[in-house]
Amino acid sequence: MEKDVTFISQLTKAQFELKVYIAALACDLQDVDDILQETNVYIWRKADTYDPSRPFLPWAKALAKYQVLRWRKDLKRDRLVLDDTAIELLADDALSEVDHDVQMLALRRSLRQLTDDEFKLLKSKYVARKRIPELAREFHVSEGAIASRLFRIRKFLHTSISEMLKMLRRQDGEQ
């Protein structure tokens, strides 16, 4: 019973990381939620094979990868872009080891470093859910320039979060 509670808690906490991992492997965001659902069920069915003395996420990712490969098998060829070798090469982001709530807290702090314009662009993209052509019209720049801005903002936020977490670790180490 206790094992079940812990297992569900780990599976729940792993949802964000699994989603990111599946999306990266699939190279297709349209079916990510479906694959994640199937992965959850698969993980649940395989719960008895999990060794609690080992980290949960790598084990869950291995099962997620199997689901992605199964999804690829069922897919029409023209939607497949990454070959199996490229999938093997995709590296894990260092942030995947960090607790999701901590990442989100660091993201909130990092967002404060953006200019008003940059924040406005993110809001148009993620709240109003505008696509690149609409964003380009709203901000009076080319589609390429808008895509580039979004790319850089996300990259900047990632760097900022990583640095913030490194600093926190250093402070923890000093105490």
Added chain:
Amino acid sequence: MGNNDIDEGLVMPMEALLDGSADVVFRKSLAERLSKDASVRMDYAVQIRMHYALEEYFSLEKAVGRKGFMWLKVAAMLVLLAGMSVLAFYSHRRVDQCLYVSASDMPSLTASEYDMLKARYFAEHYEEGAFSEQLVKYEPGAIENPGAAIEVLQTSSEMAAGHQLNEGDRVWRQDIDLPVGQMSFRVGAQGVVTVVGPATVKLHDEKTIEIVSGCVYVEANRTVSLILAGRRLSIDNTSVGVVARGDGTACDLIVTDGIALLGDGRCLRAQDGVRISAKGELQAYRSLGDSQSLHGRFLAGVTNVRIERAVN
């Protein structure tokens, strides 16, 4: 923001991938770059991670506001709880506590899927009994098997004269009408059900509760059976909030913590919800608030769940 060196050729295909508009040309161009360069693969992983993180951030921020996000959230919850307590104790007026959710991409559930809503185990089959038994005040030895009864853990409620339940009382099958306040019961081995008045529930047995009207929050550390709009379902290791209208129009169930598995293998995760109409039609949706906020909202007494059709 620094002008970090980025592969400009990656930018457009990446953006198209993220907003779902990537065609074959973009996708192949992306794949080509990914297979060639490790730094591009790292950028690709970073972009996907931050895309989902920002989606999550803004879906929460939309409900609460950017500035002082966390403090505002906590403060709003405290004000809400304080307000509800005052209203509950000093007035019989009711504030409409509406919970906003967005229509889910998940297709509507079939009736059979919903019937099979379960976590680890299917519902055990309990006999449908009458609710005529009188309240039994627990005294050591007064009940042959007190462990099988439902125990009142906490109460801040005012019930009709002669029907008041207090902490430590153990009850068997009974209808409970809670005009105001809150009452928590222990059900099953480790489950806790909190009823927020005005609400009416029927206690069928030590593990089964029928929610007739009002807001009920269930933390099922083991299996708890619920009867909603005439349907029986079992939840296990999962916390859910339920809002029943009482007039038979609709009943809502939202998972706040854990994962509930459906019969066909799909899952309801935290923030996923389902509406059961009086005709038995089922509609899936997703809450805009996170688990913590949902927990607080249900304990403060949600009276209505409103499905927003568009995210924009």
